[in-house]
Amino acid sequence: MNPRRVAAISAKEFIHIIRDPRTLLIIFIMPVLLLMMFGYAFNLEIQDVRVAVIDDDNSALSRQLIERFEGSPFFTVFHYQGSREDLETLFLERDARAILSIPENFAATLIGKHPAGIQVIIDATDPNAATSINNYCRQIVTDFNAGLSGGAAMPFTLESNIWYNPEMRSAPFFVPGILALLLIMISALLTSITITREKESGTLEQILVSPIRPGEIIIGKVLPYILIAFLDGSMILILGVTVFKVPFVGSLFLLALLMALFVLTALSLGLILSTIASTQQVAMMLAFVLTLLPTLLLSGFIFPLASMPLPLQLISTIVPAKYFLVIVRGILLKGNTIAELLVQVLWLAGMSVVLLTISWRKFSTNLER
Amino acid sequence: MTKIFYMIRKEFLQIFRTREMVAILFIMPVIQMVVLGFAVTNEVKHITLIIADRDNSRLSREIVAAFSNTDRFDITGRETDVREIGLDIHRWKAQAALIIPNHFGRDFRRGLRPDIQMIVDGLDGNAAGVSVGYAGGILREWAEAQARQTPRLAMVKQNTPQLELIERLWYNLDLRSAQYMVPGIIVVLLTIISMLLSALSLVKEREVGTLEQLMVTPLSRFELLMGKLAPFLILAFIEFFVVLGAAQVIFPITMKGSYALLSLEAFLYLFTTIGLGVMISTIAKSQQQALFLSWFFMLFLLMMSGLFIPIANMPQFLQDLTLLNPMRYFMAIIRDVFQKGSGWQYLFTDTWRMTLLGTLIFAVSVLRFRKRVS
Amino acid sequence: MNEIAVQTQNLTRRFGKFTAVDRLTITVSRGEIFGFLGANGAGKTTAIRMLCGLLLPSEGEATVAGFDVYKSSEAIKKNIGYMSQRFSLYDDLTISENIDFFGGVYGLSPALIEERKEALIEQVGLGDFRKRLTRDLPLGFKQRLALGSAMLHDPPIIFLDEPTSGVDPRARREFWSIINELAAAGKTVFVTTHFMDEAEYCHRVSIMRAGKLIALDSPGKLKESYGRNNMQDVFVALVNDEDPRPEEQL
Missing domain, CATH: 3.40.1710.10 (abc type-2 transporter like domain)
Known part of the structure; x- marks a missing residue:
């Protein structure tokens, strides 16, 4: 691993990103708009x-x-x-x-x-x-x-005790969901598109004839996206805590660490997609169907998983966002420690290892051909 | 007019030559229908519940039985120690706990109004509120049954007058979620297909360079756009019937209204979505951008359509904003036609607003779409 | 049809502060092969797009086939054929389907389309390939087919924007023999190119640099006045010697 070569690739990737202001705008404006929209509109309690x-x-x-x-x-x-x-x-x-x-x-x-x-x-x-x-x-x-x-309404009383979110506000619920959605979008969707783009335009071959190694290419290419993912994620968290008053009880360090783990899982998913897809078009469709939709529908972001039929619940066990949502909600609101989130952490780590191994193999054989 | 015919024929040739396209058009929506139809529900069911029965009397066991006989709650554990219960909720083992106090049965019989406690994980505010509501309902029903069996325990003293509530549910007697959600999902699928395909097809011709070639032909702007868009209008319309049919086969839903009326409304709605597609194509420079923009548009249309967040729940300014969302109207129309069998006179307001909006969107997009290069 | 096919007077197009075409004044007569030379970005494509009615000029006058580019761009489109530098047939249609489509779009009757299609397929020599997808053709054939498709409606004026870029020399020669035949048949051919050997085939050439016209004459006269043997050297001389501010060349 040669850090200078990795840096060169990263620098080039950064220029690509900055030259495409529309996509950049979407990356940073979209979460803000989403937060606002959910903040004002997300109210399932009937009224009026x-x-x-x-x-x-x-x-x-x-x-x-x-x-x-x-x-x-x-x-x-x-x-x-x-x-x-x-x-x-x-x-x-x-x-x-x-x-x-x-x-x-x-x-x-x-x-x-x-x-x-x-x-x-x-x-x-x-x-x-x-x-x-x-x-x-x-x-x-x-x-x-x-x-x-003139008597009592009921022969008993029911006293309810709502923990963590006594006013039952929706913000603590949806802010982690938006975080997961955006991280998936940047880490899986954008990286798979950027790698396929190079494959499509033939520049990947150009890079390959240089002395650089496949691992260096991948790391170099994904580094900028990791950075953007973290910037975007922090922005959502800061807005969530300041504007939408989401409590932050747990450890910031643990959250950052596990966010990195989730980004790793999402990136390996993006890498797999880029080895399967031959064109950007296909990469986009795959990413859409395999990452964005499951994160939106089958993670517990909006729709309760427990109400779904068994096949969908089974599918949801391999949706990374499902575990990440528990992690974020747990750390923010309950102050969970890593020991309490061990199951979720192991699932994410396991998925990353499997996905990375597969994509690593596929990627190196693809390139050698 | 014959020029448009040639345009349409060419578009169909291209669409049906690509096998992926046929799959995207006719198989994907059915799969999406299944996943969305089952996933999109605002029902809260199977709330994981710990029961702490500290009394363990006949009465308290009856309450436990009542909670285990509903699919609203899944009893995941029994634990009497409050500390352990707290830890279980903290560790995501359960969402709620019901604590029946010591001597509950005795106190209940003596009319001392014993206190049942419920602890709920409030992370999901909606689910928390709903589960307290369910628990209250189950307990009330149980108490009423007790009162009937042993009048001595009745909630009200003997010989006091009592009000009885007779409930009548209209349209959706079994309160099936699918009956409400699936027609809404048909709208979503129809929107995705028509908006995305028309946008992508225009952007692709620009990317490849054939659009420029078309622009130097004597085709008028109207002929050019009609020729490009009519195929998608026709396809989306066929699509509508495919999804409509599939939905009725897959889900236990009934359609009460007139298919003719619904088709007419769908046709009017498609003008707005295809107009949006043209709009996107005039903004996006590449297919990738078009896809991003469509996804972005879609999310907003969807959130503001009343699909799963009732519009009446939103603050006033957002409610006003939804008046600009064409999806909102068609969502209301399709749900009313499906369940209430509403005739056109009741849908008139929605229809004219939707059509006006569609005409505006279409007109602006067509004007933005220049027969010149920029 | 009058004898002047294309005429411009101080035709100018700006994009923001950048002037792509600066006060272009030319006259092209019927039956002429008019070459438009210049480095990439010299303003050739912008000029041709204005003449085809694809782009509105910022200033100046221009008529094509006697029609004004501001007022009658739709009338112009009936009288011209246009082939852009990007390949402009549909890759996923067969050769026959492409010709049917363009014929239909130009409003020809089915019988006429059929007749011209046969003639075109015959001329390009694609008889056995009519049911093949266009993407499977070699580039040289594609270009000739694109030219034929752009001319199905038999227009008096033809605009070709770098028609031969990326094509091998033999195919280029064949392409130019078609252009010569067209001109002999009385058609006006307006062609941009950056191949200087192709400039030799033109009746007259104009050379553009940074949006300005810097030379306009027949190839013979240009070589004579600059004292060079071929157009390549003329072009280099023009671009180097007479450029007071070479950094503005782009």
Whole structure:
């Protein structure tokens, strides 16, 4: 290994990167935009559900019940005046997502010590929202009953204790995901493209006739990307901690170390892709399907893995980002130590070794041919 | 017009001559459909749960049974020591713990309202909130069943009036996630294919130099673009039916509305996505840049479309911003047609906004696309 | 068709501060082979692109086949054939499909396309290869095919931008014999090249440097006035001796 030759290759690669300002812009602007977008938009908790009320009773009690709905932060209540036959129009026009119907004699029945029924019709097109709406309605009814009887709502209490993120904010959840996505994009996608580009244009052959060794080429070529990956990663972390108030409980040193491990895994993935792909086009498509999509979908970044069918869960075991997300979330929020993250670390290290060995072999035989 | 015919014929010859292209067009979307259809869900299930049953009475065992009978929770361990429970959550062994206190059964029967404690890992704020909600629901149901069996334990005193909630779910009775998500994914796939292919095909002709040759022919700008884009419009349209069919075979979903109406809406929507493709081709200098830009565009369109983050949850300024996202409209349209069987009169607002946006995007892109070199 | 095929008056094109073509004034008559010489980056391609209606001039006047380049670029396109320095047929179409396509795009009737296709395939000598993909052809054949495709609509004026770069000498000679035939048939051929031996085949040549026209005459007269034996030496003399600021050559 000759450091001077490696440096020469790295310098050349840097010039390539700087000469392509559009890609560079995407690398540094994209994470900021992503963070902003997730920061403002990522909110899965339903809000502001419009409820149409049909109050056929119009009594003090029925108004009391409606007030409870109005008092809930989840519901926006309005009175429906239209015809009963056209109720569905409310859903078809998307004017309301639930309809609360209080029958005539509602108060009279209750005062007569009989159970009185009220009906709630929920637009269940979005099953997740429907479940939440249903739960909130039940809660209101339970509270209302408790008020009527003057007794306790439940024969027990449920006290919940949310750890690490008591306000249940989304930022601590998505910032690590964006970090993983960007690191994969730079380390796997960009490196595979840059190596294939040289293969395509024939410059790789030009370099090969020089006394340089394959290992020096690879290290020289990936060094700048490692640097960019670290710059980008630090930027995301700093923004996450300062702007989005993500707690940082654990060790910075450990995080940096394991980030390096993840970058290594991603780079070896990129190297494998570049040995398979003959053109940039193919490299891009492969990188897209094999790195970006799994990182987005099958890592637990947004969609919970446990809810997926078994085949997808099996695939997710070889998605590096899955382990990296646990590492980052664990260090940032839980203050996990390396011993506690051993499983994840071993998976990443194992994957790197396997991928590197394969790509090393393929790369040297490819070049000798 | 015959000139356009020659353009279209040439484009089809080129597309079907490349085997990879045919695979990208017809096999990839079906595979993506399967993966996305199963992966994209906002359901929270199989939350790993530790149960600490310190009472171990008949009643507490009933609660444990209720928690093990749902796919919302997976009971991964039993542990009564709070310190151990804490360590397990810290070490990612479980996401939540339910602690039933000593003498729970006795206190419950005496009406002392014993305190059940739940510890939740709040990393995933959404999942944490949802799991507390589920736990509350399971416990409430159990308590109500208890009350029916032994009226003495009823939540309310005897002879007090009680309100009963009768729930009716419309459109998606079994609350199946696929019914809501899969039509949305059809939109995503349709967008990727039409936007990316039209952008790449234009950029490629520029890269190779054939576009310059076309520019010195008497083809008008309109003929040139129509000839280039019509094939992708047709292909994306066929694509739409392939994915639509595949989705209904693979997933347990039903389509309630009119196929004719849905096709018309899809056709209108494709104008906007192909317009976006032309726009990208006027910005990108190489196919690589075009791909990056499309991916970038796609991410924003997707996030702001309501696919998995309901638009109503966003702050007002982002909600206003989504009005500029054509995907938002088609997403709402396809979901309504699928589940509610909405007729055109209910989709009118979405349709005209989408069409107006599409016309604008298309017009701007066509104007930006000069029949001259820069 | 009048006797003047191409005429320019102070034609100028700037890209930002850089002036690619500086006050170019030329007149090309019908039936002439007009050579456009210059080092790479001297402004040849920019000039030709303006004349083809691909690029708007910054200043000056120009007419091609009697049409103004500002107002009637679409009319110009019906009257010219253009072959760019980059190979401009579709690699993934067969020879026959390429010809069908360009014929169709120029609005020829199917019968006429068929007739000219046969003639062209015959002329280039590709009879057995019509169903072959264009990418499998040797470059010399490709270039002749590209020229034929650019002329399917029988235009009176033909622009060739470095048509022979990368082609072997024999194929170049054949290519130039086609150009001579075209000129003999009354067509105007406007050709850029950096091969000085090719300049000898032209009726008149113009030499450009840093966007400016520095010489314009027949090859014979140029050799005479500079006292050289071949165009190569004339070119070197022009570029070296008369360049007051050689660093601006690019």
